Amino acid sequence: MAYSAQVDAFRTLHEAGCFVMPNPWDVGSARWLRGQGFKALASTSAGFAFTQGRADQDVPRDMMLAHLADLVKAVPDLPINADFENGYADTPDGVGANVKLCIATGVAGLSIEDATGRSEDPLYPFELAVERIRAARKAIDETGSGVVLTARAECFLTGHPDALNESARRIAAYAEAGADVLYAPGPKTLDQISRIVAAAGGKPVNALVYGDFGLTVSDIAALGVRRISIGGALARAAWAAFIEATRLIAEEGSFRGFAGNGPSSPLNPFFTEDLKARS
Template sequence: MSYSPRVETFRKLHEAGCFVMPNPWDFGSARWLRGQGFKALASTSAGFAFTQGRADQDVPRDAMLAHIAELVKAVPDLPVNADFENGYADTPDGVAANVKLCVATGVAGLSIEDATGRAEDPLYPFELAVERIRAARKAVDETGSGVLLTARAECFLTGHPEPLKEAVRRIEAYAAAGADVLYAPGPKTAEEIRAIVAAAGGRPVNVLVYGDYGLGVADIAAAGARRISIGGALARAAWAAFIEATRLIAEEGSFRGFAGNGPSAPLNPFFRDDLKARS
């Protein structure tokens, strides 16, 4: 079957090796990452939420769809994977309907997570979680787009008492339910990554790197992962510098937070040349 060039490219990236798929949060950051030579990009729900003055998981569906469409437009020659949170619905039918809306933005892939966003019951019950992935799979297939479906097991990030054991159980089930890519954000050791890779049964695994915990790209690739994303880490790094600089101004009347700034180079020349190229 023939798919769009971006979907074909994205599918081929998952066939062998390991690639890094960083996460821009707006048009400019997407263009910059493209300029650094990355082969695919992914949205970050947290990074975008902060630009809207909202907490992560607090952005309405339609606003997120518009943002995802903007990222797709920003890099017309690169695949974009959508962080589509929990599909913006609890029921399998609701997930299916929203997945089709996400596919319509032009993404090459999208992820559906099993976190509810509710503190009292942070994970969907196992059987419901599996049904949600089955529904997402059917919805993608009905579009005929070939968009890659990533299923996320949020056991580590939601404080499950046995996160690796439960993640393995869910990853195995999500693979059987038809997910193209498996993803359990949170493991920080090669041993944990290998356990997730084994549970995926030969399907590609995405690893989240949101801090420096001693593993580089080569280490993660050696553990069997095909894809590395960094979630909101870049957005948080930018916000960390912003927060510290403004703290120094407010509390000390000091501008020491600007010490590492330098002039707008390389941003101004990059964006001038980039605008000419895309015009």
């Protein structure tokens, strides 16, 4: 079965070099990022959740599927990678069924994480976590879509006491289980990122840069990382400016929060011309 043009393009991007895959949260941000020349985009579960008045990890599966379809429609010429959280299921069979629903939205890639979303038991047990990735791999293969599977080890973000070693153990196992790309969000240093790259055994690695860690794209690329995403960082940056401006109005009656505002001129002409190009 021939893969879609977006899947082919996404797979090619992972073959050599390093690319940045930023994370839009709605149609406007997706179109703007496309206009900046990025070659692939990824959804952000947190960024989208905030637009719906929800906390991260509190978006129902069908709402997320509709959002993914909207992003695919918004930038039909670019690959979209889905932040598909934990696959919206605990069991391998449930993950496999939901992965097929995700593929049906037209995404070129999707990630499955090993965080349960439950504070008392934040990570799936090792063996179950590996089986969940195998189930996702099987589901993708059954569709013949070629969608890129990213397996995420959430040890850093869930506060595991030995996060680096446990991430490396899981990454190696997920690579063996059939993941195309490996991803352990949380490392902030070159040494930590290098350990994850080594654990992936030559398969592509995604690094998350969600703050200013003093690292550049070149620094990270030199480690052998193939892909850099930024999660909800852009959405949080927009919200941070919004929160501060509204705080000043509410608490001080001041509009000082608007001092850093730029004119609407970059946005209005861009979206006017962009819409014409889409029509």
